[in-house]
Amino acid sequence: MITFGVIGYGYWGPNIVRNFMGIDDVTVCSIADKNPDALKRASKACPGVELTDDYTAITGSPDIDAVAIVTPVSMHFELAKEALENGKHVFVEKPFTATAEQAEQLIELAEKNKLRIMVDHTFIFTGAVRKIKEIIDTGELGDIYYFDSMRVNLGLFQHDVNVIWDLAPHDLAIMDYLIPEKPVAVSATGAAHFNHGMENIAFLTVYFPNNIIAHINVNWLSPVKVRTTLLCGQKKMLVWNDLEPADKIKIYDKGVDINSTEGVYNLLVSYRSGDMWAPKVDQTEALKLEVQHFIDCINNNNGGPNANDGYAGLSVIKMLEASNRSLQSRGCVVEL
Amino acid sequence: MITFGVIGYGYWGPNIVRNFMGIDDVTVCSIADKNPDALKRASKACPGVELTDDYTAITGSPDIDAVAIVTPVSMHFELAKEALENGKHVFVEKPFTATAEQAEQLIELAEKNKLRIMVDHTFIFTGAVRKIKEIIDTGELGDIYYFDSMRVNLGLFQHDVNVIWDLAPHDLAIMDYLIPEKPVAVSATGAAHFNHGMENIAFLTVYFPNNIIAHINVNWLSPVKVRTTLLCGQKKMLVWNDLEPADKIKIYDKGVDINSTEGVYNLLVSYRSGDMWAPKVDQTEALKLEVQHFIDCINNNNGGPNANDGYAGLSVIKMLEASNRSLQSRGCVVEL
């Protein structure tokens, strides 16, 4: 039996609690939040769980094996550090930390103490992303050309981070998971339409080796909700529309074949257009699979790399940091 | 009666010819193309029109009042210059010229010779764009925050220009027409997946004063066709989906109101979400209105500025030139 404490019971915390509670050999024994309203909600939803407004009651408790940190990002480092120092495994909300340096310290500390640290990159546990990964791995798409993602709606303005830090971690984690190459540079542009200087609309380009390119369009101020990713390979092309209730993923037998033996002006482009195919996508709740995965890793003392381990979190934070620097120069490329 | 010669009878030329022919006091007397197949098509479609493979037969003819240039962009400058020097009004396909300097020379020449020069920015004559302009002018959207456009499909690879020069002139012309401010800087990223070094996917950010920002996503290698523009104002937001057969424009009574009297952490954001409205859009063929407009300008000797005059063409070329420079540095901002 693994005993859990959860710090933070705001928007996402209840989902974390519900899913950890759903696992057979896990107990959630304690929930902490500074906000009395949050604790009130927790007391209704989780009768019998200990409630506290003191985070150290969780990070320091001798009865707790693992901690889930579901607070604003500015508190992630301090809380995770304390928990790791006290011998607890840690599950941290995305984005992992406020800086890459903090992420590196946490990874080091976890390794030293032989503890698991994992970042809540929920999307890579969705049926859609797992299916796309599977399709890429079979080679059906061929070499990847680009990844182009749009994640916009009339969203909640965050006070402490801009729209890239809020929304792009989803896309960056997915991109990292799907594209076999490592990103090498970032260019970001955007605008802040209100006086606190935090971008509410932004556009991120990520460069990879071999001309692979990724682009992410994030926006808190859109009249319509869009969650669409284009993923184009040499052989086939894929569209993932996460808002479709059915047929979220469509694979098009479309593309161009280029024979350019005689130089630019004799370029022979032939266009292919064939059938489309929409594979069935598993509907299991992603967070359920993700927390089960965390528990499995703890139980198996599996020290190997994982799709959402500290290094995966670190990779996203490096791109976020680079995007901030690029934003300041209105798009100048920042090497990773 | 205005007598017209048309140079270039490839993909778009037939539409130009058909629309000029449709105007009462216009005659198309001559069509030139180097390609014998093009002339063969022209002979079938336009019995009675003189055909030639010699462009100077048109630019130099004493019987011709006006010339439409529908060739690849590399030839625009030379042909337009010759026509203007021979006293002919000129209608040029987009993009206007290969360089801003060429555009400036043509504008100067036309003004000196009291001739009209116009660029085929067809989209600003569509019912959709005219309606959006009308809506913006009434103030219904409030101050503009951003313009975000996506124009992608499995498109024809051009040999002489990249995807920005091919597709973005549409969006840049529309953007210039709709946004009252003047663009001040450009950042562009993209990738060329084939060995001729021309980008087939690219992302363009255009900066304006007052935090207005525009973004344009163009792509010749997309499995699905998308032609969507988000246009967000302080009061309302607009979505234009040009692929919708009906209800192309939707105006959302949505947005956020921000009261930030007490600093970032006391930011009070209130969200508005009301009705949606889709105005009826005029279905008249845009090119028909555009060529009629060109003829009206010639007839009225109207020397004032026009939405698609040489200066409008020049503005687009300046942004295209800047985008090329920015692409070379992988996104560094280029002032206009």
Place this chain on the structure above:
Amino acid sequence: MITFGVIGYGYWGPNIVRNFMGIDDVTVCSIADKNPDALKRASKACPGVELTDDYTAITGSPDIDAVAIVTPVSMHFELAKEALENGKHVFVEKPFTATAEQAEQLIELAEKNKLRIMVDHTFIFTGAVRKIKEIIDTGELGDIYYFDSMRVNLGLFQHDVNVIWDLAPHDLAIMDYLIPEKPVAVSATGAAHFNHGMENIAFLTVYFPNNIIAHINVNWLSPVKVRTTLLCGQKKMLVWNDLEPADKIKIYDKGVDINSTEGVYNLLVSYRSGDMWAPKVDQTEALKLEVQHFIDCINNNNGGPNANDGYAGLSVIKMLEASNRSLQSRGCVVEL
């Protein structure tokens, strides 16, 4: 405080329980179901509520003021009758009863005992239907011409009723609520593709005075889910697509004006096509409003007619009965 017993805890029962529990002055004290698995689920979800497999423990309990009957339709009459005879208000799942005669007996019994009986026509409490009703009442659509509804998907085959009894009660209740005239006749066609003789696809036409016509297409065996209603009036037309996450209702300023002063062959038809408008729709859970309405009626001892009272339930049952007779003759009209 009103004390409730709920009979039936299958697919829909938990929603009923949750919503009654959510009302301040209501207690759900007892849940009955013959199925031990259902009771097990109830014990987890509703700790503290008494559980039983004996329905008479609820219909006969002196401590219970009102009963919700959420069982298969074949048991509605007997259970409702017992509850009413024991002085309890009754909330019955749709369809109200298995026969019109049963419905009439229950209405009479409730009136005699001054008790409320209500049928769970949830849809008429949705934001969409309430908004459509409001629009019709303002006269914006003009006189109604037709109501055409499609409700199909790969649905659960019911064992005891055909697809009309399962799905059409939604549409019939909505239709009754929206169309001011009373239906006069029914024609139904359909087919049963499996050997138990229950139609799994069926088409229902309902005739009204003044040439108003309604049509309902219900189907358990469709590859795609459709929930769309066309509602056409003399002045404007409305489309309600319940699967749209936003903009569920669209009102089109479209139609025809006919001047036929000189007979058929000189009929002058002029077509109108104007703006489209999508009003904001309230998102409150319909069942929450409905159960609150039931409680209000009990508290106010409000004896007047209600949109989902016994008479509303009876009207639907009469049409269902007529549809069964019409199905047997493959479409012959049955007067109501």
Place this chain on the structure above:
Amino acid sequence: MITFGVIGYGYWGPNIVRNFMGIDDVTVCSIADKNPDALKRASKACPGVELTDDYTAITGSPDIDAVAIVTPVSMHFELAKEALENGKHVFVEKPFTATAEQAEQLIELAEKNKLRIMVDHTFIFTGAVRKIKEIIDTGELGDIYYFDSMRVNLGLFQHDVNVIWDLAPHDLAIMDYLIPEKPVAVSATGAAHFNHGMENIAFLTVYFPNNIIAHINVNWLSPVKVRTTLLCGQKKMLVWNDLEPADKIKIYDKGVDINSTEGVYNLLVSYRSGDMWAPKVDQTEALKLEVQHFIDCINNNNGGPNANDGYAGLSVIKMLEASNRSLQSRGCVVEL
């Protein structure tokens, strides 16, 4: 070389002329229409073709081999009869004739004179319908359960026929082509909202052996355009949305398997839900293929049955006649 005369140059006539003209060994030598405006349009579009307002100039001309009749249905019989009696092959617009008796006479006359008579059931030559036929013929869908088609929009009110005669011939011809069984009975309901008594909205059910059922929803008074057909088989299900620019046909690996060895209440229904597949659909203009097919039949003196021969036209007319009788009794079934 086959010489053609075309009678009727209204809405559809120009398409017929253009397509016959496009065939190498066909000449359109003459066009007839009573309406001077129609002849004026013809003179512009077809310089060199003889024009007349006298139909007998075509049906009686010794220089004409074949006649296309593109007039209102009331004139089909007389014109086709005259043409056949004068030794001409006949291509008739749908619906074939005003009565089944007329259709039978024309078939007999054509056979006696060894002439071809064909009905313009354009849709069965579309890439979509040909692909669906191919899919059915491979057995991929399994035995057909139902065909459910919706064809509605704000359409032109016809003066001489109701909406079933105007729109349903498309669906009935497609249905006849796709479903291997022969229809046995019809039930039709509908309403006429204007004073000439012609239904502008109607619903048609067609019964086949083996519980196969078809349903057709036609409507001239819909705010939105819908052209969708559901086709469900024992193994797979198909949706054809003719308004989709791409992916018009989608095949769902979905369905139910029913084991009912122990009677109704022990019915075991298992639901299947797998991948979706959208085959590429040929984009060739259907009318082009159809007129080529007509010419091929003439040239090959091919006397065998064809998908759109007189018998195919007759089958549709029988169902239309039956639907009229059923409409009069508000839905009573009419045997075919």
